[in-house]
Amino acid sequence: GAGYAAADTSPPPVAADPHALPIPFEGVHQAGIVTPAQDRLYFVALDLTTEDRDSLIALLKQWTAAARQMTQGNDVGEMGAVSGSPYSPPEDTGEALGLPPSGLTITIGFGRGMFVDAKGRPRFGLDGKLPDLLADLPPFVGDRLDPALCGGDLAIQACANDPQIAVHAIRNLVRIAFGRATVRYSQMGFGRTSSTSSAQVTARNLFGFKDGTANIKVEQKKDVDDFVWVHEQDGPDWLVGGSYLVTRKIDMRIEIWDRESLEGQEASIGRAKGSGGPLSGGDEFAAIDLAAKGDDGEPAIAERSHVRLAHPDVNHGAKLLRRGYNFVDGSNGLGQLSAGLFFIAYQRDPVQQFVQIQRSLAGSTRDLLNEYIVHVGSGLFACPPGVGRDGYWGDKLFA
Numbered sequence: 001g002a003g004y005a006a007a008d009t010s011p012p013p014v015a016a017d018p019h020a021l022p023i024p025f026e027g028v029h030q031a032g033i034v035t036p037a038q039d040r041l042y043f044v045a046l047d048l049t050t051e052d053r054d055s056l057i058a059l060l061k062q063w064t065a066a067a068r069q070m071t072q073g074n075d076v077g078e079m080g081a082v083s084g085s086p087y088s089p090p091e092d093t094g095e096a097l098g099l100p101p102s103g104l105t106i107t108i109g110f111g112r113g114m115f116v117d118a119k120g121r122p123r124f125g126l127d128g129k130l131p132d133l134l135a136d137l138p139p140f141v142g143d144r145l146d147p148a149l150c151g152g153d154l155a156i157q158a159c160a161n162d163p164q165i166a167v168h169a170i171r172n173l174v175r176i177a178f179g180r181a182t183v184r185y186s187q188m189g190f191g192r193t194s195s196t197s198s199a200q201v202t203a204r205n206l207f208g209f210k211d212g213t214a215n216i217k218v219e220q221k222k223d224v225d226d227f228v229w230v231h232e233q234d235g236p237d238w239l240v241g242g243s244y245l246v247t248r249k250i251d252m253r254i255e256i257w258d259r260e261s262l263e264g265q266e267a268s269i270g271r272a273k274g275s276g277g278p279l280s281g282g283d284e285f286a287a288i289d290l291a292a293k294g295d296d297g298e299p300a301i302a303e304r305s306h307v308r309l310a311h312p313d314v315n316h317g318a319k320l321l322r323r324g325y326n327f328v329d330g331s332n333g334l335g336q337l338s339a340g341l342f343f344i345a346y347q348r349d350p351v352q353q354f355v356q357i358q359r360s361l362a363g364s365t366r367d368l369l370n371e372y373i374v375h376v377g378s379g380l381f382a383c384p385p386g387v388g389r390d391g392y393w394g395d396k397l398f399a
């Protein structure tokens, strides 16, 4: 179709709403990494239930074909949602009929468990292709990880400006995987907490602060190249042009935070709540001056503030491309919101980047935010480079 679900009979929306448009699926890099962050996320981690190499390859090919179709606003399969045999289940589940592609991107990552099992035994003949950096993340002080919210042999990130579109994408991919992979955990997110383009307004996280101000932006070509993509000299070959994805499900103790004074909240972050400007002075995008002192002679940006401890100057220059989303999973039995940040970061080297920064932040004597947050889920995935015209996700891995 022309970017709209084929079987739809109603006219497409009148004006070209930029949020409704399709994003190209093919490219040197996967879409959904430096793509300006969409408003909604649906993320899923899966475990492979097959041990057969050919069936894994077939799955990746079918997933790629479906992702190609859905990202361009088309139904899955040859006959889609309503044009097939009335006696068979439709190829597409149908809830995206009549909706525009809404900036849908679908990004895949491979976990360590796809290459070796828990005992280090090879899977799918891929043990020789396991990147050294695809090791389990180390434990961090204060982690309270729930194993059911960690790991996964594969991960798929669907981002779109319409949650129905993101859910439709994941649902159809999970359905295609029947008998070969099962869902380990999934997460819905809203209100992107990181802008990844300087054309975007910085959104706010559930603590009410602008989040993503000092993020790597797609326009910063050198930073993107230095900090996001795996280079030839980094290896392995199949991952060149790809990126490592770190996910952390972080619960936020909203009720405790909401009893903190404005001054206390701002000191914890190191930025002003209204403007997002650093406490060392200036507007949102003013450079952070870690040496600046307040009238009281104390550092304007507190020693234990989040932005100081996450800053490249105290982390051997490390930067991340953050792409996280807020979540609210209802309320817990105590009447508190089960809310937080589904932290997503892309990087060239997880050890020198995420692990370095998180070590700087973690622990009750470090980042002041730790009084209000707790990491409950974790994942590390190697995202292959983009797909060419006739290619499929991970094709270089099986070549």
Ligand SMILES: C=CC1=C(C)c2cc3[nH]c(cc4nc(cc5[nH]c(cc1n2)c(C)c5CCC(=O)O)C(CCC(=O)O)=C4C)c(C)c3C=C
Pocket: 205, 207, 209, 210, 211, 212, 213, 214, 215, 248, 250, 251, 252, 269, 271, 288, 306, 307, 310, 311, 312, 319, 320, 340, 341, 343, 354, 357, 358, 361, 373
């Ligand atoms: C290990 C990496 C990081 C985790 C985990 C993390 C969690 C987290 N962050 C916020 C809120 C904000 N973070 C901000 C900046 C910021 N955060 C990280 C890294 C992690 N954050 C970095 C590298 C930076 C940039 C530091 C810099 O160079 O200045 C900000 C300020 C605005 C911005 O620049 O984005 C906020 C606000 C929360 C609430 C949170 C966990 C729930």
Ligand SMILES: [Fe+2]
Pocket: 306, 310
């Ligand atoms: Fe942060």
